[in-house]
Amino acid sequence: MSQQFGPEYVRAIAPYQAGKPIAEVAREFGLDEANIVKLASNENPFGVPASSQQAMAAAVADLGRYPDANGFDLKAALAKRYEVPADWITLGNGSNDILEIAAHAFVQKGQAVVYSQYSFAVYALATQGVGARAIVVPAREYGHDLDAMAAAIDADTRLVFIANPNNPTGTFIPAAQIEAFLNKVPANVVVVLDEAYNEFLAPEHQFESAQWARKYPNLLVSRTFSKAYGLAGLRVGFAVAQPALTDLMNRIRQPFNVNSLAQAAAIAALNDKPFLEQGAKNNAAGYAQFVEAFDELGLQYVPSFGNFVLVKVGDDDGAGARINLALLKQGVIVRPVGNYGLPQWLRISIGLPAENAIFIAALKKALA
Numbered sequence: 001m002s003q004q005f006g007p008e009y010v011r012a013i014a015p016y017q018a019g020k021p022i023a024e025v026a027r028e029f030g031l032d033e034a035n036i037v038k039l040a041s042n043e044n045p046f047g048v049p050a051s052s053q054q055a056m057a058a059a060v061a062d063l064g065r066y067p068d069a070n071g072f073d074l075k076a077a078l079a080k081r082y083e084v085p086a087d088w089i090t091l092g093n094g095s096n097d098i099l100e101i102a103a104h105a106f107v108q109k110g111q112a113v114v115y116s117q118y119s120f121a122v123y124a125l126a127t128q129g130v131g132a133r134a135i136v137v138p139a140r141e142y143g144h145d146l147d148a149m150a151a152a153i154d155a156d157t158r159l160v161f162i163a164n165p166n167n168p169t170g171t172f173i174p175a176a177q178i179e180a181f182l183n184k185v186p187a188n189v190v191v192v193l194d195e196a197y198n199e200f201l202a203p204e205h206q207f208e209s210a211q212w213a214r215k216y217p218n219l220l221v222s223r224t225f226s227k228a229y230g231l232a233g234l235r236v237g238f239a240v241a242q243p244a245l246t247d248l249m250n251r252i253r254q255p256f257n258v259n260s261l262a263q264a265a266a267i268a269a270l271n272d273k274p275f276l277e278q279g280a281k282n283n284a285a286g287y288a289q290f291v292e293a294f295d296e297l298g299l300q301y302v303p304s305f306g307n308f309v310l311v312k313v314g315d316d317d318g319a320g321a322r323i324n325l326a327l328l329k330q331g332v333i334v335r336p337v338g339n340y341g342l343p344q345w346l347r348i349s350i351g352l353p354a355e356n357a358i359f360i361a362a363l364k365k366a367l368a
């Protein structure tokens, strides 16, 4: 047997499967990049806000210097927006970084992390990366079963991941249920509330989770600039929590984990209300467009609160892969979710109306 490197728990990690890049699909299927529609990674179909582009152009001159390791201006803008002190904020290289930092800061090898079946793939990666034991709680109607999750917390548990809305299923947990859960969780267990899709929620579903950090010393709220703010390629996310948690997060994170362009762009995007409103409006319209098509085709889908929809494209376990391939051949990239244990389903990001229409037409052909 050849030499094996690294700990067994690292070798056991299944690598994250990202959405296929447009260039790769063009190469593989002999297609023109310009005709490819990518609805695979829950990116913002409007791209980078113009305000962020301008802010980055101005920041280019200073790229010879290291970024501000403390992200002073971005934290100040976030502190103002979320009405928390700046030293309650941790910046991340995307919120994936926040999730990883949390696992490293709060969990050691042999301890346990609780998360839901069908929840974000990075929770498993972050857990495995520190050699912790995953307690995966069966989902209820494709969403988190918070009662079962509370019951699953054992003496070794130090961290719970909750995605709200959840990816890849799009399910949403109302504020009252999350608060009831937080009131049950032992004080030594950190709860990461991952709200990557928060900005897509209708006003009646919004709640001030960042303010809950005042009441719950073990709560860490995570947000990202990758989805609603259109900055996925720059990698910026952040967390809000009391200083006892934030201080540990800051010891673990790399000092320069958020680069200068990203900091500048995020500040501009945070204050770009019209961009967010445009995105929310497009998302609601696109969701209606998808739902109408799925109803017409008689396809089951999970009602979604994010910028994507999980749809069941067949009854056999080959269905997701088969329809995915048929879509790729037509230049439409979506996300198969077999790696989530959902081999009969596909996750489709909501795009511009024309992109959605191309996907729907391609889906009809693929199913025929």
Ligand SMILES: *Cc1c(COP(=O)(O)O)cnc(C)c1O
Pocket: 042, 093, 094, 095, 096, 097, 120, 163, 165, 166, 167, 194, 196, 223, 224, 225, 226, 227, 232, 235, 236, 237
């Ligand atoms: C997309 C996503 C994230 C974060 O992505 P980043 O680009 O790393 O900020 C985090 N959580 C969930 C549930 C997501 O879907």
